[in-house]
Amino acid sequence: MSSYKFHILGYIALATLLLAVFSYYKIGLEEDMVILGNLIGILYSILPDVDTPSSKIRMLVNRISLALIFFSLVAYIVINSPIFIYISIIFTVLILSLCFVRHRGIFHTMGAGFILSIPLYIINPYLVIFAILGFLSHIAVDSIL
Numbered sequence: 001m002s003s004y005k006f007h008i009l010g011y012i013a014l015a016t017l018l019l020a021v022f023s024y025y026k027i028g029l030e031e032d033m034v035i036l037g038n039l040i041g042i043l044y045s046i047l048p049d050v051d052t053p054s055s056k057i058r059m060l061v062n063r064i065s066l067a068l069i070f071f072s073l074v075a076y077i078v079i080n081s082p083i084f085i086y087i088s089i090i091f092t093v094l095i096l097s098l099c100f101v102r103h104r105g106i107f108h109t110m111g112a113g114f115i116l117s118i119p120l121y122i123i124n125p126y127l128v129i130f131a132i133l134g135f136l137s138h139i140a141v142d143s144i145l
């Protein structure tokens, strides 16, 4: 079984416990929030391996970044707004900087998990819990494997 599948299984195990705790304390989450939270949790459970060039999440990040760079450059040519140049520069720097991070380095720390989870607070504070749980499950599974 591929590594990312173990991480997703580890997340599902922890998420089941989390939802049981929510149920025990009668913390009611809407069904949509549970679905969105678990999708984000699954994404964050494989996110730390973005430091591995052959990982699924790295390939996904590279493809999305390249698409954003392409469409930003096209938008800059059509609309001529400098924001699109900035977007393309940011994602170019992201792709290039990922080439220099080492495996199980900064992206495999809970500090990175907290920093990468904070933006979700704007959408809904519960999403931060799912994201941190995903990150935590990744680190736990890595320590076992």
Ligand SMILES: [Zn+2]
Pocket (backbone or CB within 6 Å): 048, 049, 108, 138, 142
């Ligand atoms: Zn890992």
